[in-house]
Amino acid sequence: MQPIGIFDSGIGGLTVFRSIAEQLPGYDYIYLGDNSRAPYGNRSFNTIHQYTWECVQWLFKQGCPLIILACNTASAKALRNIQQLDMKGLDSSKRVLGVIRPTAEVIGNYSTTKEIGVLGTTGTVQSESYLMEIQKFFPELEVYQQACPLWVPLVESGEYEKPGSDYFIKEYLDEIMAKSANIDTLLLACTHYPLLMDKIKAHLPANVNVIAQGDIVAKSLVDYLQRHPELEQKLTKEGTRKFYTTTDDTSEFNHHASRFFSAPVTSEFVSVTEFGCK
Incomplete structure (x- = not known):
């Protein structure tokens, strides 16, 4: 499986995920919400970068060649460093995109x-x-x-x-x-x-x-994949959608996430620090 990864500091990114899934319904997706450390908005630059990079690495380890930071704070404070510094030495075909x-x-x-x-x-x-x-x-x-x-x-x-x-x-x-x-x-x-x-x-x-932003980001992603067929062809298309959260209270996450996604959500708990992300 090579799904599209969708990341947010909490559950807000599900509004973007919903729009993306509507416009690109056949693809496989993994959503990761870092709910245990949300909200990111008032945290320092270094902390936001650290948390975001940990989650991005976890999504890479799940096989995602393309990750969307469906979080404005992470896009503003972490994306540039991730693209220009952290990803040096990694598979050059991997991509991390933001919403700004x-x-x-x-x-x-x-x-x-x-x-x-x-x-x-x-x-x-x-x-x-x-x-x-x-x-x-x-x-x-x-x-x-x-x-x-x-x-x-x-x-x-x-x-x-x-x-x-x-x-x-x-x-x-x-x-x-x-x-x-x-x-x-x-x-x-x-x-x-x-x-x-x-x-x-x-x-x-x-x-x-x-x-x-949901429809704007989704339309932009459709255009991006059309312009990068070498990446689009890697993405698997079985229509699967998996949801993960860093909070162990998955029932609470599922309850709120279902409203954001406008469909029932069943999630699994994951600790991104278990994967040795630095």
Whole structure:
């Protein structure tokens, strides 16, 4: 088996996995959620890099020649080092891709006013990765950022559906919208945030677009595989989907993951440190 690996610090990446599986249904997949160490958003650069690289190595050991970091924080703070440093000396055909670049390539197409807001974790915002990547493709865009450090814990804990979550959702939206009256597009730069979509829209003017990443990343992956047939031909296509989590409470993971994936999820526990990842 040579499946596509999907990694996230928790369960948010399942929103991206769902879109990928819809557009590329015949492929084999392995999903790994590092739930025991989530959330990554407020951790240091070195810690995020260490955790992400451990999980990437574990997915390589499961036979994945292609891994998608379905996590904005990991894409912002770990992907570059993994691609340019950690993978030196490994099989040169292996690939690790992130979610920031494919999003930055198209986000400007959604805005009429050319002013957008980026909502993300503290780590993603502080990295300024979106500012740098969007500038490459849409230098005319004015980009405002807002860290939303409480949103991932709300989602991971399942508290986001309760009325009390509205206060924290509205608080960050008010802050980003106060930065400019011309913002007409908000990017959910965290794969957890789509589960807050209905509540986010309820606190915004009707003319503001709210963009999730799932379909964007999935379309980008379809294009990537078409442009790299040597990699695409390696991937096995039996339609299998396996789910792993680093928390030993798999029942709790399964419960929340099924909502993100919009289908029943049955996972297995794994400890990535058992594989000697450094």
